[in-house]
Amino acid sequence: MPSDRVLPALRAEAAQLAAVLRELPADDWSRPTPCPPWNVAGLLGHVLTILEWLPGMLAAPAPPRATVSAAGYYRPDHRFATGTNAARIGLAERRVADVADGAALAVEFDGTWRRIVEQCGREPADRVVRTRHGDAMLLTDFLVTRIVEVGIHGLDLATALDRRPWLTPAAAGVLTDLLLPDHGIAAVADLGWDEITFLRKATGRQPLTPAETARVEQRAIRWLTLG
Numbered sequence: 177m178p179s180d181r182v183l184p185a186l187r188a189e190a191a192q193l194a195a196v197l198r199e200l201p202a203d204d205w206s207r208p209t210p211c212p213p214w215n216v217a218g219l220l221g222h223v224l225t226i227l228e229w230l231p232g233m234l235a236a237p238a239p240p241r242a243t244v245s246a247a248g249y250y251r252p253d254h255r256f257a258t259g260t261n262a263a264r265i266g267l268a269e270r271r272v273a274d275v276a277d278g279a280a281l282a283v284e285f286d287g288t289w290r291r292i293v294e295q296c297g298r299e300p301a302d303r304v305v306r307t308r309h310g311d312a313m314l315l316t317d318f319l320v321t322r323i324v325e326v327g328i329h330g331l332d333l334a335t336a337l338d339r340r341p342w343l344t345p346a347a348a349g350v351l352t353d354l355l356l357p358d359h360g361i362a363a364v365a366d367l368g369w370d371e372i373t374f375l376r377k378a379t380g381r382q383p384l385t386p387a388e389t390a391r392v393e394q395r396a397i398r399w400l401t402l403g
Contacts, residue, residue, distance in 0.1 A: 179316040189347035190289035197282035205278030209336040222268035239312035246320035250400040
């Protein structure tokens with residue numbers, strides 16, 4: 177995916193999420209989300225945690241070459257195992273426990289995404305990083321996976337808050353290209369969905385009907401393993 181699309185998309189999506197969080201009433205932070213056991217604060221704690229890995233990755237020595245793509249990052253292996261999921265939940269819970277309240281968490285998120293976008297913007301287009309799972313990836317490809325986290329969990333937060341989705345066009349385009357690299361937005365329209373409906377169905381947030389399942393299979397579309 178062209179690098180000049182990815183960082184602007186992450187910037188736009190994170191800025192939009194931060195704007196929503198700044199205005200969030202105190203009671204909304206304890207609402208349940210579609211990602212149990214997390215409430216709104218816990219889910220944001222997860223998103224914040226996965227963004228905070230980036231500075232350490234950038235400070236570490238760069239692998240000699242990339243061996244895993246953004247799509248390859250989602251292969252169904254140990255990263256989606258029960259133990260890994262439990263550790264992921266625990267990290268988010270500890271991250272939230274370190275913050276006074278939801279408003280403070282929102283401030284931390286706003287500062288974190290800004291620092292990360294600034295840091296990544298100083299890196300060359302061919303920068304390679306090592307993920308916590310051991311994958312050697314182009315930084316651009318790893319940032320696509322962070323757009324998945326901010327964008328798709330943004331849809332989860334919108335559901336939890338009873339709000340219209342705020343997914344930005346830039347992030348939606350990156351996510352659609354990741355999930356449908358050989359089909360693109362034309363396949364989404366052909367299936368009778370808009371982009372948000374497609375993303376919810378492709379990531380298991382919204383079930384497929386039997387007729388939709390048949391149409392997906394006819395077009396040889398394969399979803400990624402997103403956990």
